[in-house]
Amino acid sequence: MAEHHVLGLSGGKDSAALAVYMRLHHPELEIKYFFTDTGKELPEVYEFLGRLEGFLGRPINYLNPHRDFDFWLRQYGNFLPSASTRWCTRKLKLEPFKNWIKPWLAAGDSVHSYVAIRSDEDHREGMVAQHENLSVHLPFREAGVDKLAVLEILEGSGLGLPKYYDWRSRSGCTFCFFQQKVEWVRLKQIHPDEFEKAKAYEKTAIEHGSPFTWAHREPLTELEQPERMAEIETDFELRKQRELARRKPNPLRPVTCEPVDIDDLYLEDEGGGACLVCHK
Known part of the structure; x- marks a missing residue:
């Protein structure tokens, strides 16, 4: 049985900082970095992921479900996703990740997933592990890393913030309904x-x-x-x-x-x- 270490990147500051943090503090772990690509991301997101990949010295796996937003929009009768009906998150983010790790779990391997929830986010929890061989870890919470520490990590690495932070507070689809x-x-x-x-x-x-x-x-x-x-x-x-x-x-x-x-x-x-x- 093998052990797999995975870390999901959204194109946002927290997951990028966690990737930097794990690279610096746990170089012994062969972490597989992944990004679930909806095909509707901002160009600034792809640019930032490219720079992050250069810092990490390891490839970022792009999990393309081969059924993009347009496909699922048709499946849902052209009804837009919303805060109360988040089919986009389920179909374009969660399911591709589960399908990616499914063969490992089926083989009896252990999968360790690292999630970028900060120490100042007591109200948030990571994905609930629904398999006995899947473990979810929150390194920032354990190490007391808050928002300011995340900014310090990114500045110290030379990456800085993604360019879209000049005008937007999130990565994700250009038309995310959670936008203000x-x-x-x-x-x-x-x-x-x-x-x-x-x-x-x-x-x-x-x-x-x-x-x-x-x-x-x-x-x-x-x-x-x-x-x-x-x-x-x-x-x-x-x-x-x-x-x-x-x-x-x-x-x-x-x-x-x-x-x-x-x-x-x-x-x-x-x-x-x-x-x-x-x-x-």
């Missing part, structure tokens, strides 16, 4: 072609009776109106300034003030939140 509305505004500004694709998906879904729109209770055709986009950006900046004023710098940390992520300014009526497997 200011992220939709920025998608239109920075990747207008991807915004148009999302509009097309939404139009087809509505025509087929889908009860969901990408943005919470607001079609993209309404959200993209200039007056509405300006309103969304103004509201976001006000919330950001209030949050910055509330925070106090920590003189004991190299990064003295924790940056404000868009998810830190979560509004319930905008959706918000995230699937761990997609954006960590």
Whole structure:
């Protein structure tokens, strides 16, 4: 019986930092890094994964299920996924991973999966292991690594943050329904072609009776109106300034003030939140 060590990458900062951390602290482990590719990722995600692969000195396995988002959208009658019906996470992220490790488990091998849940995320749990030979490990929680420590790891490695963090707080599909509305505004500004694709998906879904729109209770055709986009950006900046004023710098940390992520300014009526497997 063999032992396999696997670490899932989302294209986000936490999983990338965990990959760096494990490479530096546990070089004896032959970790297999993987990325479940939906085919609808931002170009910045692929660029960052390429740089990360160079640092790790090991290949990243791209788990392409050969049935992309478009295939599953047709299977679900053109109904868009939503926070309450996350078929995209199940079909495009979880099932490809389970199918990847299935032969090992069937052979009686042990699989150790490392998940990037930080020490300051008490409210989050990793994937529940549903096989006796699958073990889920949370190295950051065990080592007391929080958000600021994640940033320090990435800066120290020379990787820094993925470029999309300049305007977006998550990796994952360009049209992720967990985006806040200011992220939709920025998608239109920075990747207008991807915004148009999302509009097309939404139009087809509505025509087929889908009860969901990408943005919470607001079609993209309404959200993209200039007056509405300006309103969304103004509201976001006000919330950001209030949050910055509330925070106090920590003189004991190299990064003295924790940056404000868009998810830190979560509004319930905008959706918000995230699937761990997609954006960590």
